[in-house]
Amino acid sequence: MPPNTCAAGRTPLTSLLSYVRPHAPGLLGGAALMFLGGLANLAQPMVVKSLIDALTGGTPYREPMLALVSLLLLSVVVGVWGMYLVELTAESVVLTARRRLVTRLLRLRVAVVDGAEPGDLMSRVTGDTTQLRAAATSNVVDLVAGILQIAGAVVLMARLDPVLLAVVMVVLLLLAAVTLALVPRIRRAGEQAQEAVGGMGAVLERTLGAFRTVKANGAEEQQARAVHAAARQAWRRGRQAARWVSLAGVATGLAVQVAFLVVLGVGGARVAADELPVSALVAFLLYLFYLGGPVTQLVGGFTGLQAGLAAVRRIDGIADLAAEDLSRPADRDRAGAPVTVRFRDVSLRHRPDGPAILDRVDLRLSSTGLTAVVGPSGAGKTTLLALVERFYEPTTGQVEIDGRDVREWPLAELRARIGYVEQEAPVLSGTLLDNLTMGSARTSEPWLAEVLERTRLVPLLRRLPDGLHTAVGHRGASLSGGERQRIAIARALLRRPGLLLLDEPTSQLDAMNERALGQIVADVARTTTVVMVAHRLSTVTRADRIVVLEAGRVRAVGTHADLVDGCDLYRGLAATQLLTGIGTRQPKQSPDARHPQQSSDIAAI
Template structure:
């Protein structure tokens, strides 16, 4: 959930006029590199105890694995001479197997738990970073794309830590130990292994670049499908109201088909690399066995020694094969980490100064816009505010009116410091907003948007979002003042009732009163009110209007006005057009001027 102030990101859309949001990375994406996985180490280092325990268990399991062929050699060469020798040989083999089983179980436990904790920490950091980025980033980014990175890409990294890292290190240790033992067992046969290994590794190196590109493309297509699903499910009422279920299903199906086609290219590349590596590895093993069989026939090797060599050769071959598959997985995971790193490297346009000033206490709510000029990044040639000057006195209610795109919502966004002006300044009680910590600034401003955000939580949690430490008495008093307590108590579990996603269990008027109760509980000296009654029926409008009047008492209030009911009660009306103030005064004064306000008023009366 985001701060109530963050609800106003929605109010920017009316003035920004930007194109539909696009994925985070619209430009050419860099190729995934395994080096990007180094960014995981700080998260692993936070759980150093688990990491060390995993290494110890891995070392014991690897030692037991390398001991198995020696036990087999003794069984073949000496174990069949007497029943006592057989019993001892097989008992030793069982002991080695038991050590291997316990060490392997411990290794699996430690590395799996490490993977869970690392990914949990990564998700926490990524979410905290995303939620702190400015409005500009979220304006140009699809939420479904971000959710995909939090889920699908993070899941890939879980596999890196809990599976790929373990397999890679285990296979490396087994490979090195196996090579050493091959030379100890039979230097001549071991030389064949050295010829086969470089040849087996070659296709892995050649195919890795192509595989990495295919993996990145596959993840991007999955993110596209997730984004589409998130958007359509979030607007399911609109979809159903237009009877577009089949249309949306076809769109999602098409996106899934594209993701599958892209994944098929990755899988095909991975399959060819794996097939080539296994063919070459086990081809070399067959060559070694053929030569070893002739050595046994000629008496140069015992049967047990050849058996020991075969086991070590299988260990080495299996390790190279496992490393080939791990390499493929790492290529995919590098793409996921690269995508996450891109987000973690994003910086907010709005940052707190190194030494922020504090707002005066108590805050009076004197607001001044001084010759403010602001352009949205998506429309650099068209100013949203152009030489905007406005003074709002403490406790005054000022209504902002004007046609769509006049800059009314931009005034709210600038006051909440979702954007900074290109020139000019904005001050509250004489303090420039750029000298303040944005979080402290927003604590002193309450917002009631035209389309309130209702979280999929209880009524109490939704209201308490205005003040997290509010008492039960304060919570109920806010609901009562917002005329929300009656319908809340009629819910099945009262204040503990879940309101559904986006407040699906409430009417529009009830959602507005929840938002008003939230603002009342916050009790901020400055109130931003995006007219909340324009789409309500008469009965709901009256209830909401009464609640708004209580909310506005004693507060400096800026109102984006759509209905004359609010305009008539404002202390002053400011008429905006194309980012400028073209007139201001009372309702009667502006009607007498017969300007833009009079024209807007006549149009509303006609409607």
């Protein structure tokens, strides 16, 4: 799970301000208008005092009445415009945060993402940035505006009656002490609530990612219980956060009510003793009512800021994770040149105390031809390809491309020269063209047409209602497994790679399409280095060389004929894939007439 700490050298508050800084003009403009509206509200009690004095003294009251109406209109108009500017700025802040976060996420190392929960990462992009939105704009404005408005009200209340002001200040200080005591609890509860929401997203993502498996096994209720348990945990954490925020709100309301009652009693006594005019008491009470808004604003801004800072910690936790440097552009001009691959005493462990995924692999692959990698499940075949792509870094040893350690290559340039087809052959939501030209947006139409022909995708193209511009659905739901596999292969070939890595590309192809793909691969291998993880013997026998892996070690390298004669492990694998009983070297047995197809397969060995 990614850590919930800010990037090194930054506090959550400075990190929060870094999101605000690019949008400071809009935020300051909105805050200034809102503050102007606050000043208009602040002047109203003094105008009301003048109006009462005019009415009780028999003097003209037209001017104070007009002034009061003007102040009301001004406070409404500038307040609305100020709030609108702040909300606009808030949207810009959250857009900037999400762009920055998504960019960072897509540059994380594969090993880091493998160890994280995708649902939690998604929660940081969605829920946490929403919390950041309020904290970086409205909460900050509420804090500043609340402080300034309270200060202005206190100055004017001091002019009206210092004794009553002293009573109010005692109540405000008590409120401040209560709020400060609640801040750590509010912050901690907010962090726990957001982590719980991220955990719920992770559970739900895992369930939806295996949706068909859940359905096929009748596990809806079981998975629903797991998601419900995570949702209940989020609810429980949310209740804790709400409890402390509500307590702060209740304390604010109670403080204002207590202050009003005390001022009313003390002020009434001072009016009765002719120590304070009635108009001054009314104005003072109006200021006290007015103070309820800024005080609530201040406390709300403070508690909201704590939730926002908790979100910043989670967002900036992504910045602490290991990321790839993709700053240097790819050298597209060399993308089609064949390469040589060399593994020099390569070992890989995901943890220092963990088992060896690869163990002292020493291997050289020539610049052209097809190399098949075979071995039992868990032998490290896919990991071998991942090291070439630098999805993982070797624990010891080095992987070289054209005599140069892959760690010395700029990543963008390295991967521009490699075409990679995963075993799952993922297809993203979007059009067929989007999936084919992923990372190869400048592909020419003639080359695209040629690749579609070579990968036998033309019949699919003709069948789709909008051709290349047909939406393929979430994860290619409208396509068959074989079609997704061919799309992934076409995507790799469109890059004109110098090195083509295929992780079991024939796993979802029928015999006819497998033979067609074999012809494509053989053609590509004449001018390109092709390394293919394979399980089907019909695929392996076409290879120029075969690498046999077991338990992370290279057991043998050679042609099919060489390995059948000299490698018991390979011979056993080949026999198993042919569904024969050959586990030892017994090819001289006469074929069983009841199984002619099996006999021909044995003869092929």
